[in-house]
Amino acid sequence: MTNILAILGTPRKKNTFQIINRIEENIKELDDEINFEYLFLHEYKMDFCKGCFSCILNGEDTCESYNITKEIKGKIEEADGVIFASPVYVKQVSALMKNFLDHFSYLVHRPDNFDKAALAISTTNGSGLKNTLSYLEDTTKTFGFNFVDKFGIMKYVYEKGGKETKKANEKIKNISRDFLNRIKSKKHNSPSLNELLHFKITRLVIEFVRDLSPIDYDFWVKNGWYEKDYFVDVRIKPFTKLLGKMIFSSIEKQFLKEE
Numbered sequence: 001m002t003n004i005l006a007i008l009g010t011p012r013k014k015n016t017f018q019i020i021n022r023i024e025e026n027i028k029e030l031d032d033e034i035n036f037e038y039l040f041l042h043e044y045k046m047d048f049c050k051g052c053f054s055c056i057l058n059g060e061d062t063c064e065s066y067n068i069t070k071e072i073k074g075k076i077e078e079a080d081g082v083i084f085a086s087p088v089y090v091k092q093v094s095a096l097m098k099n100f101l102d103h104f105s106y107l108v109h110r111p112d113n114f115d116k117a118a119l120a121i122s123t124t125n126g127s128g129l130k131n132t133l134s135y136l137e138d139t140t141k142t143f144g145f146n147f148v149d150k151f152g153i154m155k156y157v158y159e160k161g162g163k164e165t166k167k168a169n170e171k172i173k174n175i176s177r178d179f180l181n182r183i184k185s186k187k188h189n190s191p192s193l194n195e196l197l198h199f200k201i202t203r204l205v206i207e208f209v210r211d212l213s214p215i216d217y218d219f220w221v222k223n224g225w226y227e228k229d230y231f232v233d234v235r236i237k238p239f240t241k242l243l244g245k246m247i248f249s250s251i252e253k254q255f256l257k258e259e
């Protein structure tokens with residue numbers, strides 16, 4: 001059985017939900033061994049993040065909201081693929097989605113979930129899709145997820161029918177197929193220059209502040225990342241590798257000089 005979890009940052013079963021339904025139908029057409037679960041964030045009475053840094057410094061289980069976040073964390077752990085879905089609210093993800101991501105911000109320091117494929121989905125009345133989808137892509141990649149693709153649409157375009165709806169359904173079909181393929185293959189894309197630099201710079205900073213935050217440093221050591229070229233074993237394009245080395249070396253020099 002393949003487990004797919006859709007995390008929805010909307011309190012309504014309407015536009016975004018409708019797109020997720022389509023994805024579920026498409027995936028189930030390709031594979032009848034799918035367990036597809038919907039997680040509605042509004043059903044979890046999660047306080048706003050208090051900004052105490054405890055999840056980062058002392059471990060995620062020390063968060064005041066851990067009684068709630070541990071259930072979500074458990075569902076993510078069981079999933080082979082996770083869909084992050086949010087409507088556009090004032091040009092960004094909804095507060096429900098943002099508050100959920102804030103509670104998992106320790107993953108920026110201790111990324112995990114490399115074995116889980118991820119999709120980002122959004123809907124809007126007109127504006128903000130680009131921002132919202134880029135934010136979800138960037139955040140889920142930083143959290144460690146194996147990001148596959150993003151898709152968003154204006155609700156009126158989708159509801160109108162005709163050519164545009166047909167085009168959107170085609171795209172949904174394609175991302176559903178790609179998502180399922182990635183879940184099965186678990187293959188990772190070769191990192192971009194930015195992704196490679198993110199790895200190298202985070203590793204440097206984590207080592208630098210190891211006395212302040214030993215939990216992060218121990219995590220990186222435990223994962224063998226001080227001996228590896230990247231988070232996962234994947235081929236890095238030679239030019240990206242070379243450029244990454246050069247840029248990082250100048251950043252490192254600057255960083256150490258300032259201390």
Ligand SMILES: Cc1cc2nc3c(=O)[nH]c(=O)nc-3n(C[C@H](O)[C@H](O)[C@H](O)COP(=O)(O)O)c2cc1C
Binds near residue numbers: 013087091092125
């Ligand atoms: C609080 C709020 C803020 C919104 N902000 C925007 C916006 O900035 N731009 C836009 O085009 N639509 C905006 N919308 C419209 C929603 O993005 C759109 O209707 C979306 O498809 C709703 O998804 P849902 O049915 O899954 O909740 C907003 C809606 C709400 C309720």
